[in-house]
Amino acid sequence: MTVASVEARPAPTPERSADRRRHRAWRVLIGQAPGARKCGGPSDDAADYRLFRAGRAPFVVVACADGASSARNGGAGARIAVAAAIDSVCAAARRAPRTPPVAAAVIGSVVRALGAEADRQRVPFRSLATTLSCALASPRWTWVLQVGDGATAIRPAGGAAWAIAAWPERGEYANSTHFLTDDEVRWQSSVGPSASALAAITDGLVPLALDLAGRRAFAPFFDGIASELAAHEPAELAPHLALLLRSPRVTDRTDDDVTIVIAVRAAAHRRVPHAPA
């Protein structure tokens, strides 16, 4: 019997590709767990981030994606969408650090990357169906791009309240949404003030992280994670986030894959050692 793997990745280095311009202005933590309905199979979610400099200023981009499990290669689609979105956003910011990326151009790059993968693997384009939630923070503004039913939340600098920058977009029914492989990609994108924290989640976490009737972020969820991340190194926290995501508190509420990638501005962080358990 396979035991469901749970993954929560800390930042091993501020940027995976060796980049001399890396920085430590943000702390980023990824938490993922495959849903119980996968019966031990792999998660079809993907998540990643990148810390980089553009015009000497520190930027962070976070992204997560939920590959359609009804599509044969949804998990691959999710990984490609996340990687392509981060590359595209990062390149755009380096070209023009003062201006937020053009959403249509990023969507175009991601769709082309999915198309190239479909050609390479000789599989139908739609078999790579996936959603995407992506957020980029510059020192001056925050930019968000989303396709489908994940969510993207921002805590504006100087404010305490989390705001949902991209709300899950669904069809009428709880089990219908939009994908990057649709004929016409339905995306939402916005630019807001500079952020002190940002998070992207896939739909498995939506009922636990958003107040759906009130149409707002459920602050205790985001604050609970962000406050720990502000105080501790991601590497210390990763196993604990993994434990939380596979605990009955989560699995009793959802049997879908769950993913969160969350970043907090680290400028004022203090090291607070953990009390032993």
Next chain:
Amino acid sequence: MSINLPFGAVEFAANPEPRCPCVLVLDTSASMAGTRLQELQRGLAQFRDELVGDPLARKRVELAVVTFGGKVRLAGDFTAVEHFEPPRLQADGLTPMGAAVRTALDLVRARKQVYRENGIAYYRPWVFLLTDGEPNDDWHEACVAVREVEHSRQAALFAVGVGEANFDVLRQVSVRQPLQLRGLMFREMFQWLSNSLKSVSRSGTTEEVPLLNPATPEGWAKV
């Protein structure tokens, strides 16, 4: 998890579960009297038990029952499976199937409105029609209404004929191929329905729900 550990104190939003509404539209005309109705009644009880036994379906599936025998009755308005009591069925009168189907579609429309007003997510409603005869009322209006809701994906209607049911009519009422119940395999039929509802009620946004083919040689239906 201890709250001394990181994230031990993280709280989660308490959103209502998404709902999976299903209306049973049951023929209780005089021709159903006897073994047919008894078997249907047993099947209903088992249907409830199966759904109650499933942790997610129990919270998510909502059932309503419309009967048509002599006249159309709302034998049970939408209720969560855990509170669902199978109505006592009594055979009587003719077969006003057209009106029963329209009543079911109205119920579904009203229920969706309640969900929307309360910010509750929901799955595509199912209308499950069961008859052993042919309608004695004007059923053409019901055909138009069914086509409309199927076309706009507002609901899905499944039709099952028992015994001498008029399949020419059922084929016109239902967009999907109507199924013929093998003998009196009501329990197997409800088993299939509860399994299907369990699958739908746990499907995520990125899934299509494959339904088991009930018309296999061992299945409860013939096409």
